[in-house]
Amino acid sequence: MKPAQFEYVSPSTIDAAIAALVASNGEGKVLAGGQSLLPLLNFRMARPAVLVDLNGIEGLSYIEDRGDRIAIGALARHRELEHSPLIASKLPVMSAAMRHVAHLAIRNRGTIGGSLSHADPAAELPMLATFYEAEISVQGPSGRRTIAAGNFFVDALTNCLEPEEIVVEVEFPVLKQDGWAFEEVARRFGDFALASIAVSVRRGPASLEAARVAVMGVADTPRRLREAEDELVAMALDDTTPDRFAEIVVSLVAPNDDLHASADYRKHLLAQLARRALRTALAMKG
Amino acid sequence: MSSDRRASPSDVVRPRNVGAPIKRTEDPRLLTGNGEYTADRKPDRPLHLAFLRSGQPHARIVRIDAAAARQAPGVVAVFTAEDIADDFKPVVPFSRMPNYYATPILPLASGKVRYVGEAVVAVIATSRYLAEDALDLIDVDYEPLGALARAELALADNAPLLHEAAGTNVLIAREFRKGDVTADLAAATVRVAGRFEMTRKAPLAMEPRSYAAEYDKRRDAITLYTSSNIPGIVRDAVSESLGLSGHCMRVVAPDVGGSFGSKGSLYPEELLICIAARKLRRSVKWTADRLEDVSSSSQAFAEIVDAEMGFDANGIATSLQADVIGDVGAYSIYPWTCGLEPVQVVSFLPGPYKIGSYRGAVRGVATCKPPTGPYRGVGRPISTFVAERLMDLGAAALGIDPLEIRRRNLVRAEEFPYRIASGIIWDKAGFIECLDAAAEAAGYDRLRKEQAEARKQGRLFGIGIASYAELTGIGSRIAVAPGMPINTGSETAKITIDSTGAITAAFGVASHGQGLETTLAQIVADDLGARFEDVRVIQGDSDEVPMSTGTYASRSAVLGGGAAKHASKILREKIKRVASHLLEANADDIEVTEGKAVVLGTDRAVSFKQIAKAVYSDMKTLPVEAREELSATYTYDPVNGTTAAATHIAAVEIDPATCFVRILKFVVAEDCGRIINPMIVDGQVHGGVAQGIGAALFEELIYDEDGQLLTASLVDYMIPSAPEVPVMDVVHVESESAVAGGFRGMGEGGTIGAPAAIANAIADALSPLGIGVSILPMTPERIFRLMEQAQIKRKADE
């Protein structure tokens, strides 16, 4: 279990990193926290000729308050997001979700850029990006562009980046909300989620004015459930709302059977979590 | 993690060290990273080995093209079975058991491969990286012969044969019988039955298997450093296979990072690395990576048991029958044979109970998987799971409390020694005492009340009990597996005081985490009259220690400890004789204590150092005939061995939302005889129970229909981590055994009782839904499906 041979470069600027990727003729790979990439290298499932280490680039690790948006540099570690007071106050769903990401040692190294790029269907940050409608800024040989999170995740472990593009920043809009919840079930503490849901609500006089719902672990990519949001807003709120919501949520997903859980079990879990999450969100004093 | 509520029997007089919770001598070095494991060896310019392993479950090897690999950078040699054909004799796991076929063990697959993960080609290069690069360049043409993915399929008439020479896929078949089971079952008031399954496990030691064959040019000799818990057996087997005399074949097990049985058999890689070192006249190293360790180290359990138990109206179990199919994998292991695991299931199935008649039949069936071998508990986690499920089913059918039905069936104090229906003889041990102590510690009556409350609220709360007994410290009259050409019945201690007065105690029993350096030193210190910190225990080096089969089967404290006691006493007499000269006193008036010989009732004393000087260095003080070497060797054989017993009680709650099982309470009351070190005993119980929790709730090696391992990494092969292991309460019922020191073996018990207790607790929790437990692990997925089925059935019934 040793990686195949590769060349290692450690540029100090984004431009130099992109140049190194260009020079590698499509054989290059970016290294951030290494928590997902190194196992792939060791199993020889990834065999890049050049490893471009981003860790020497200054100024890529920040959490910045931009008023109605929070900007996070690609190299910000999971642990920094978990403990940021800014994120706790402005992006509370993210704050709650981060402690479910892997184990301490992994959170110390893993980065937001790496997690989004790796695009694991049961990973928290891709789901949070989807939930918040984050904008992902990427830089490549032809400059910088911004990709909506909804378009970024293409399939399990597949994003829409060009081979020479690097994620440099992620911007999360701050949600106007009165209540929210994040729920997840994993087999053991720190394992990837079997099912998870994030919910945010804004109350109106009789019903909800707005709702936001995203799920993960139940499809090849994290998913925002707009139909569920619309139905929730259209619903009259009463004791049966959480049950009805859970039914709607489950009707919108079609997970696969895999080693860790059957589709039916994942749907069962999601229904439980949806009910619980909505109850929590509705009960929250805004 | 445990509250120690040890009962202190009045008849136990506590010596100074034995019985004390002395901190483990080995821990400072192991916990500060100063241990020396096999992979830490730094021989001169070592070469590194990598194996090309089969991706095919069962296939003829048509052609191997390794030409490109031989030319690859850094590659020194590439070996296939053909290249080494003349360098060894196959090792045959011989046994005189009838209906047994011994599959020969070869260093590399020859002719065909029989499981995914079997080593086919060995590449030796200047680094592991380069060796693995060269693996990519090897082409093997295979002609598939059909996977045997499950034992039941391998039993079919038209199934392909894994070993043609055996003529069958059934590598071992045995039957135990006593009385007329058919008649007793027919006469029973209540009959309960089930088809039970314990899936395959990986023993998963923290240190993967690791070997370093160090070549000594001057003598054309090899020292094999191996992460083995049976270095003595490995030495003899490799020496025989390679035709090397013992003084050219030294085997050392240095610090070993756990085994749980997975390092307790001879491995093909151990043969291959020695062959390579010899052919190349260079030192060669190999450490399995986690993938190799999970997919090629011996695996565990994997049985399906059809069993039935009959009870009379009073809840006395009268009869028991079982048909066991063991999925033993592709080969029989050396020296234990493929019978070890499945045969133990039928020989221990009646457990600690006085069941009148019995029929237990077992077939060990070859499949395309790594061999099963020893794993903490061997066979008994399954036999206990089955017997304890049947006990609970019987209790439910008769309306008797599970605690009470066990009390009625356990062998009672006055009935020992007791021969159970499978033929095993239990010597006196605290069966009922453990049951009562566990019930008391768990607050059993209170738990039942809590359960009644919980049920009123619709909560799924369950209580499970498991009682078991095991044979430990087995002596020469009972072999670990019958008819093997090795002596598992005795152990030797050699204790020496050198010319500086330092004490070295050499043991053949090897240590791989049990703390034997500490416990054996405690015994020596007490029986020799030395200070604990002055005793150095050495193990695992064939040049330094007496011949031994190693540490396994909960034997080392009993056999090694017994040898330590006897050898210490012999040496103490020598010390007294010398001291009597030096102190001009009668030897009978001398007491040896704290590293000194003292004339009783006086302050006249000589230290071991002074005694050693007089014996070894001083020509004047002692007459020549009194200068006996300060050394004693004793070989101890407990003849029968001794019984260890325990009762485990688990209380669990199942969350219907997630189908997760939460262990609310876990109590172990165990009788391991005289306790040498209570802290180590607690640690062994905790670790054993943690592995039992793994077996009950998490761990499962899944092979698909093509024989491919789907759970080859620790992401997919789930083991309990700290948050999944509850605080446990360990109660020690300390009844001395009849062997030297009064010890009983206790390294495995935790893993034997826990799966059954948890299975019963889950079944109890789910009983309002009409759900039983017949397979382990009970994963959330399985619980979910059972609950779904129960709901469908309930709806249909309405």
Ligand SMILES: Cc1cc2nc3c(=O)[nH]c(=O)nc-3n(C[C@H](O)[C@H](O)[C@H](O)COP(=O)(O)OP(=O)(O)OC[C@H]3O[C@@H](n4cnc5c(N)ncnc54)[C@H](O)[C@@H]3O)c2cc1C
């Ligand atoms: C045992 C274990 C458990 C885990 N459990 C969880 C969990 O529960 N939840 C969870 O979310 N994650 C989990 N992870 C994954 C962890 O969060 C990783 O940190 C994350 O997936 C990848 O981040 P990284 O910075 O380590 O990326 P790396 O491993 O360095 O890279 C991952 C991939 O992204 C690419 N990449 C990295 N940075 C960039 C960039 N800026 N631009 C473009 N491409 C880039 C790399 O080329 C590579 O393909 C777990 C990991 C382990 C080892």
